[in-house]
Amino acid sequence: METYLPISYLNDFIFCPYSLYLHQVFDNSEEEVYSAAPQQTGKASHINIDDEKGNKKQITKILKGIYVISNRLGIYGKIDTLYVSEKRLVESKYHITTIYKGYYYQLWAQYFALIEMGYVINTISFFSIKDRKTYLVNIPEESEFQELRQHIRTIARYDFEQEFIPNPTKCSHCIYAALCDKTQNDHVYT
Ligand code: SF4
Numbered sequence: 001m002e003t004y005l006p007i008s009y010l011n012d013f014i015f016c017p018y019s020l021y022l023h024q025v026f027d028n029s030e031e032e033v034y035s036a037a038p039q040q041t042g043k044a045s046h047i048n049i050d051d052e053k054g055n056k057k058q059i060t061k062i063l064k065g066i067y068v069i070s071n072r073l074g075i076y077g078k079i080d081t082l083y084v085s086e087k088r089l090v091e092s093k094y095h096i097t098t099i100y101k102g103y104y105y106q107l108w109a110q111y112f113a114l115i116e117m118g119y120v121i122n123t124i125s126f127f128s129i130k131d132r133k134t135y136l137v138n139i140p141e142e143s144e145f146q147e148l149r150q151h152i153r154t155i156a157r158y159d160f161e162q163e164f165i166p167n168p169t170k171c172s173h174c175i176y177a178a179l180c181d182k183t184q185n186d187h188v189y190t
Helices: 008-015 017-026 028-035 101-116 142-156
Strands: 043-050 056-064 067-070 075-078 081-083 088-093 123-128 133-137
Touching (some): 088 101, 101 142
Parallel strands (some): 088 123
Antiparallel strands (some): 043 056, 056 081, 067 075
16 A cells, blocks of 8 residues: 555644654554545535425535545545535634644645545635634645645655754644653643
8 A cells, every 4th residue: 555644744744843753653543544545434414405306315514524535645634624515625723823834735735635536625714713713725726736745745755863953942832742852841731
């Protein structure tokens, strides 16, 4: 089976490349996900509609947490929410103060995977849960696809044994700080 990168790595790598290495070492609970074919195991809600002949028909209205995969990009992962009828993809985060590049990469990856799987999407956005703000995002095009592909290649080719200077500010907000051999800092969650 070919190797696919989890979509979550796209943002985590920007936060700190070494965190991906620690994730692989300590979080093997996702092992079955790495080796299993991604499946649509998320939640779906449905609505009943009448077709043009008056027959009842059930259509999927909202998909939450389903797995998506892109063979073109070599990535897989879960989406947050797809409002199927509205053709609207939403990525929710607890509190968005800045939309980091890694957030875009995650959303673009979800979008491209869904398109490749046959879904139609007209709008994509972020939703900040804490202050209930919506941030509309431009639909990514070929240039964004190429940028994302380059980012994925950079992750795939990254040498985790190379010299590495940690960022103490990031370390203090990293869940792996207590386990990480690159820093003496502990994280703020202890
Ligand atoms: S503790 Fe610091 S160096 Fe280690 S993985 Fe986290 S951010 Fe990176």
